[in-house]
Amino acid sequence: MNPFIAYLKQYYHISVEAQQALEEEISFQQFEKDEFLHKEGMVCRKLYFIEQGSVRGFHYNDGREVTNWFGLESNLVTSFHSFIDQQPGYEYIQTMEDSLIWSIGRETLYALYDQFPAIERLGRITCEQYYIRLEDRYVNAHFKTATERYQNLLQIHPQITQRVPLGFIASYLGISQETLSRIRSKPI
Amino acid sequence: MNPFIAYLKQYYHISVEAQQALEEEISFQQFEKDEFLHKEGMVCRKLYFIEQGSVRGFHYNDGREVTNWFGLESNLVTSFHSFIDQQPGYEYIQTMEDSLIWSIGRETLYALYDQFPAIERLGRITCEQYYIRLEDRYVNAHFKTATERYQNLLQIHPQITQRVPLGFIASYLGISQETLSRIRSKPI
DNA sequence: ATGCTTTTTTGACAATTGTCAAATGATCCC
DNA sequence: GGGATCATTTGACAATTGTCAAAAAAGCAT
Numbered sequence: 001m002n003p004f005i006a007y008l009k010q011y012y013h014i015s016v017e018a019q020q021a022l023e024e025e026i027s028f029q030q031f032e033k034d035e036f037l038h039k040e041g042m043v044c045r046k047l048y049f050i051e052q053g054s055v056r057g058f059h060y061n062d063g064r065e066v067t068n069w070f071g072l073e074s075n076l077v078t079s080f081h082s083f084i085d086q087q088p089g090y091e092y093i094q095t096m097e098d099s100l101i102w103s104i105g106r107e108t109l110y111a112l113y114d115q116f117p118a119i120e121r122l123g124r125i126t127c128e129q130y131y132i133r134l135e136d137r138y139v140n141a142h143f144k145t146a147t148e149r150y151q152n153l154l155q156i157h158p159q160i161t162q163r164v165p166l167g168f169i170a171s172y173l174g175i176s177q178e179t180l181s182r183i184r185s186k187p188i
Numbered sequence: 189m190n191p192f193i194a195y196l197k198q199y200y201h202i203s204v205e206a207q208q209a210l211e212e213e214i215s216f217q218q219f220e221k222d223e224f225l226h227k228e229g230m231v232c233r234k235l236y237f238i239e240q241g242s243v244r245g246f247h248y249n250d251g252r253e254v255t256n257w258f259g260l261e262s263n264l265v266t267s268f269h270s271f272i273d274q275q276p277g278y279e280y281i282q283t284m285e286d287s288l289i290w291s292i293g294r295e296t297l298y299a300l301y302d303q304f305p306a307i308e309r310l311g312r313i314t315c316e317q318y319y320i321r322l323e324d325r326y327v328n329a330h331f332k333t334a335t336e337r338y339q340n341l342l343q344i345h346p347q348i349t350q351r352v353p354l355g356f357i358a359s360y361l362g363i364s365q366e367t368l369s370r371i372r373s374k375p376i
Numbered sequence: 377a378t379g380c381t382t383t384t385t386t387g388a389c390a391a392t393t394g395t396c397a398a399a400t401g402a403t404c405c406c
Numbered sequence: 407g408g409g410a411t412c413a414t415t416t417g418a419c420a421a422t423t424g425t426c427a428a429a430a431a432a433g434c435a436t
Contacts, residue, residue: 059327066331080323084316113312117305124301124312128272131319134326135268139247142329142362143254146423166384174330176424181385334393354414364394369415 004049004102007074011125018116025108029101037093043086044079046103053099056168059090067171070164072157076126096164146175147183192237192290195262199313206304213296217289225281231274232267234291241287244356247278255359260345264314284352334363335371
């Protein structure tokens with residue numbers, strides 16, 4: 001089965017018809033490392049599903065790149081604010097490795113919401129689940145020390161340090177690269 | 189019109205039938221300052237709408253209270269993680285002022301989702317909008333300096349310093365009360 | 377392998393913020 | 407009104423983290 005559909009079905013069961021309709025509307029693309037899925041100033045029209053590989057969302061803050069989130073295998077990603085309100089945003093989405101990625105257009109998705117309440121339910125449920133994740137991320141980022149945040153990240157994504165440059169991770173954790181390097185070299 | 193319903197209708201138009209069904213299911217309650225809407229270890233079964241007053245969400249971190257969010261007039265609030273997954277959580281919700289608050293039960297809301305796709309759409313849309321707010325909050329909290337975060341808060345909620353103790357605000361901003369006091373006393 | 381580029385580490389110092397303690401100011405309640 | 411409680415400010419110092427600069431290590435292409 002299509003991995004995107006299989007992923008969605010974890011959250012809520014949908015009818016064969018709804019599933020077929022979805023399947024017809026999603027498209028597949030291969031990306032090389034460092035390609036952009038989305039850029040600042042654009043309106044984001046697609047919701048992506050990472051089958052394999054990894055991407056990051058980042059923006060510029062006082063001329064510096066700030067990595068805001070990572071998307072690994074089996075993650076839905078989009079430039080959320082831009083996608084929902086169909087406004088240009090400040091965010092970039094870029095692959096960090098060669099990646100296999102599925103996507104569905106916003107217009108298409110919304111048409112499916114009209115046609116199949118079960119698909120809209122899926123939309124609601126995944127949004128809720130991603131809200132919870134973001135909230136956890138927020139609490140972790142905002143109220144824990146840099147060392148705790150790093151250890152937390154290692155627990156959730158043990159492979160991440162093998163796959164993602166230190167600078168991106170430091171930026172994601174909200175600390176300088178030098179500080180992260182020192183945290184890593186410190187004895188436990 | 190009921191202020192809760194009026195608030196929801198900003199996001200998406202619903203039929204008179206759906207509106208009546210909603211109206212029958214919501215209930216009203218007055219709370220005094222410092223009352224709890226929800227406590228750690230409980231499963232949160234209600235979604236609240238603040239007509240007047242203010243509440244905060246907080247939890248304990250190493251024995252210290254940490255204020256995670258504020259809810260003022262015309263805000264939907266709940267202990268999100270607990271409400272969605274119906275699991276006990278670590279969060280408290282407490283009023284900060286005498287408050288007028290509407291609520292709807294989770295079971296009831298989900299029954300309405302089954303009956304009226306338009307209400308489920310409303311659920312999806314509000315979740316999306318609250319996701320966006322949380323993302324903004326995340327970026328602001330994580331990648332800006334304490335002074336910038338404070339000024340940002342003043343811009344969004346100018347009245348907040350008149351209504352909320354400094355300690356809560358400091359905790360919300362992720363800094364110590366003393367640091368916030370010094371930021372405030374500093375010349376612009 | 378060799379050089380070239382990128383990434384990571386290290387050092388020295390400065391800036392920011394936290395902590396503890398005490399003083400001041402505000403509010404509540406009887 | 408006055409004492410108790412709570413909230414805010416201030417000071418001194420310590421801890422954490424950032425910044426800049428340079429060195430070391432790792433990765434990549436030819």
